Amino acid sequence: MTTPECVPERYKQDNNDNQTANFALLPSIPVIDFALLNNGDAEELNKLDFACKEWGFFLACFPIVNHGAAAEVLSNVKAAVAAVDE
Secondary structure (H helix, E strand, C coil), rough: CCHHHHHCHHHHHCCCCCCCCCCHCCCCCCCCHHHHHCCCCHHCCCCCCHHHHHHCCHHHHEECCCCCCHHHHHHHHHHHHHHHHH
């Protein structure tokens, strides 16, 4: 569980700050292709490195393709996560 004490400083804002975000300037969320990682693709490895360093725990945040997990397994994981949020 994330607590205010665990939030990195770069994500904290003053509650009185009335700035609005310009979403067009935000970086796009990287898509991690495990097939390319398994083949040693340097560009994909750099994307994974960036995702982990700049965005945090990528498995919770980013689409991952070509991971080899069965659709039924993914469906069960999604159902389990949804049950926790209820």
